[in-house]
């Protein structure tokens with residue numbers, strides 16, 4: 001595996017996305033082979049013994065590794081510029097493993113408050129049950145990070161841009177503060193994708209993805225991945241945890257994701273272009289109270305976003321005058337854009353965070369995160385942007401404010 005990554009590493013990213021990690025079977029197929037097998041056979045009992053001793057490197061069981069899954073992992077590692085990659089059954093399996101492989105009772109974790117709902121559940125409710133000390137900070141406030149990390153911590157977890165308010169966290173500065181406190185830094189890079197942001201370049205220790213989102217990009221399957229350059233983290237913590245707890249990615253999903261990677265950068269270009277055009281259209285609309293899009297000058301951290309990411313991303317959040325009733329009327333009036341909490345799809349999808357993804361939070365917690373009742377989050381798809389604007393426009397016109 002290691003060798004193949006080195007051989008291919010001089011290719012440019014778009015070439016990596018199409019050809020990185022390919023291992024052909026004896027049939028010399030063009031398209032990556034789908035190995036739907038749970039097990040592998042040994043020519044002799046001695047071969048099996050050697051494989052289990054670790055004297056030979058080969059596939060033993062698909063919970064540990066599978067050729068199709070390996071191709072996906074290698075291709076994603078090449079794109080991220082990471083030494084190691086492991087795929088998981090979902091983004092949440094990746095997120096949980098990245099923390100659970102590391103933390104034990106008595107350890108401390110510090111996280112940014114604005115997180116994907118299930119990530120917030122794991123940190124705020126699940127980890128404390130296992131005796132882990134948890135503290136949340138406002139991710140954009142460097143003073144809070146510095147204050148809280150005067151005490152040592154084992155892990156720091158952040159999401160940037162965050163869901164749904166698209167806050168940008170300064171990866172370089174947070175990583176410095178966290179490392180000084182002895183913490184590993186783990187980044188949820190789902191909204192940015194490896195095309196727009198490569199956290200390992202800022203010194204981050206682990207990056208995790210829900211490949212369900214842009215990496216598949218066509219709404220077909222669940223998947224996740226964790227990447228790192230740290231040999232110890234990978235070999236002594238992550239791999240034993242994943243092998244024995246079993247959240248392995250299915251070979252079929254890995255094959256779907258491999259195909260997704262081939263077009264990822266092309267799709268991202270179009271997603272980001274469409275999102276930028278729509279953000280400008282909405283900014284000028286009279287019943288829109290505010291638009292949050294990292295690619296706009298009006299975003300509170302526009303400069304930081306542009307220094308850390310290649311573009312403004314594929315998602316924008318906007319607030320409609322008139323609160324929940326107006327927001328619901330607007331959503332119900334859309335004819336092309338679908339109401340869905342998913343994101344990163346070829347189809348444009350819109351959701352009302354306060355009553356869906358962030359419903360579990362208390363009113364006070366939502367207020368603290370800036371999630372208002374008039375706020376909607378739009379994951380911009382690959383349709384013609386003029387059709388999207390026409391749909392948004394007709395829905396806004398039928399919305400009283």
Ligand SMILES: *Cc1c(COP(=O)(O)O)cnc(C)c1O
Nearest residue numbers: 090091092116188190210212223
């Ligand atoms: C979707 C998502 C996850 C979870 O991924 P699943 O594949 O749904 O398990 C985690 N973080 C962010 C930011 C996400 O958007």
